[in-house]
Amino acid sequence: SEAKFELQQRLAPVSTLQADFVQQVIDPQGELVQELQGRLAMARPNKFFWQSDAPNELVLVADGTTLYYFDPFVEQVTVAEQQASATQSPFLLLLDGETTAWADYEVEVEGNSYQLEPNAEAESQQSLQINFTDETLNEVILDDGQGQLTRIVLSNVKTNSALAGATFEFEIPPGAAVDDQRGDNE
Amino acid sequence: CAAAPPEIPQSAIDRNAAERHQQAIASLTDWSISGQLALFNRVEDDRDAVYLEWQHAPGEMRLRFYHPLKGTLARLEEDLTGATFFDEEGQPYYGVTAEQLIARIFNFQLPLQLLSEVITGRRPDGAVQLSYQLHDLDGKPYATLNRYLVATTSEKWQVELSNYQAEQSYLMPHQLELISPEWRIKLKVSQWKL
Numbered sequence: 001s002e003a004k005f006e007l008q009q010r011l012a013p014v015s016t017l018q019a020d021f022v023q024q025v026i027d028p029q030g031e032l033v034q035e036l037q038g039r040l041a042m043a044r045p046n047k048f049f050w051q052s053d054a055p056n057e058l059v060l061v062a063d064g065t066t067l068y069y070f071d072p073f074v075e076q077v078t079v080a081e082q083q084a085s086a087t088q089s090p091f092l093l094l095l096d097g098e099t100t101a102w103a104d105y106e107v108e109v110e111g112n113s114y115q116l117e118p119n120a121e122a123e124s125q126q127s128l129q130i131n132f133t134d135e136t137l138n139e140v141i142l143d144d145g146q147g148q149l150t151r152i153v154l155s156n157v158k159t160n161s162a163l164a165g166a167t168f169e170f171e172i173p174p175g176a177a178v179d180d181q182r183g184d185n186e
Numbered sequence: 187c188a189a190a191p192p193e194i195p196q197s198a199i200d201r202n203a204a205e206r207h208q209q210a211i212a213s214l215t216d217w218s219i220s221g222q223l224a225l226f227n228r229v230e231d232d233r234d235a236v237y238l239e240w241q242h243a244p245g246e247m248r249l250r251f252y253h254p255l256k257g258t259l260a261r262l263e264e265d266l267t268g269a270t271f272f273d274e275e276g277q278p279y280y281g282v283t284a285e286q287l288i289a290r291i292f293n294f295q296l297p298l299q300l301l302s303e304v305i306t307g308r309r310p311d312g313a314v315q316l317s318y319q320l321h322d323l324d325g326k327p328y329a330t331l332n333r334y335l336v337a338t339t340s341e342k343w344q345v346e347l348s349n350y351q352a353e354q355s356y357l358m359p360h361q362l363e364l365i366s367p368e369w370r371i372k373l374k375v376s377q378w379k380l
Contacts, residue, residue: 023254025252027220027239028250033377034220071235073222090255125257126257147258179233
């Protein structure tokens, strides 16, 4: 669709992006049920880093082929094929303008706000809203269709600055169990 | 943050401080929490975790299991008439109790009844080998329960409660562990609503 192409074009000039984020989960009763803050970084088309601050230090790293997700509360690192993990974060879709996952969505646009509705075969049934202020990606909203909304608001957004390679490397913390899901679903 | 108060065995505890806390929380029958539940199978070294919201009232409980980025995963409701589990698509499954439904659907004995009794810090009947922590609230000593053993019909559990903080006028735990020979269940409470 016209709007999908326009959104992909808006993302095209971004080769790297880094930002602080605040992620808020609103429950079906409209109550704020979780708030995380942290930093994220992207190197398009396939590298992503996301870390939330204490006391919930969660880490998600996609190095182009493998996705690592560490949750200290569960004392475990989950390792999965990046291609099979699109639902782990909406930013994984925004990373790559050509990824097949775009085919899962119908896109409509209103000014700086893009509404992505999943079609029937989409793996994730969440609808997404991607908002820009001027030319900068500013906010991603996920709606699960059952009343839960998750708002991820970006600040201090810097695009196309150099990012250290190590940003997208993940080291398995000592003592953490590893749940390697690669090759689970052939 | 300040180190947790030291652990005091039952014998040394000031009985009034222990009773004062138990009486304070005895009236707490309506509460809700949001947080994260982690289930460790100690036999097969398998583990799983889920975020949850849990509303509890006498004879009634409502749970919503969710993931911040994947949305609502399931809902579970129980009242005096029975229990209903709704899967990700909202498909209902019926049962007598929430605990039975979870056991049937996930073949895992999540001791929801015991969890709902111990999460508030209340001393369940039959609890033994108790140890406490001493706190000061409005100038009075309160002894909160932080470790003990208790048995349900199917399992013996070691219960550990920690990270007590004042919530309105109550001292509430924000971390709970239930350990049995086969399972380790961790519950982290990020929000209490009383």
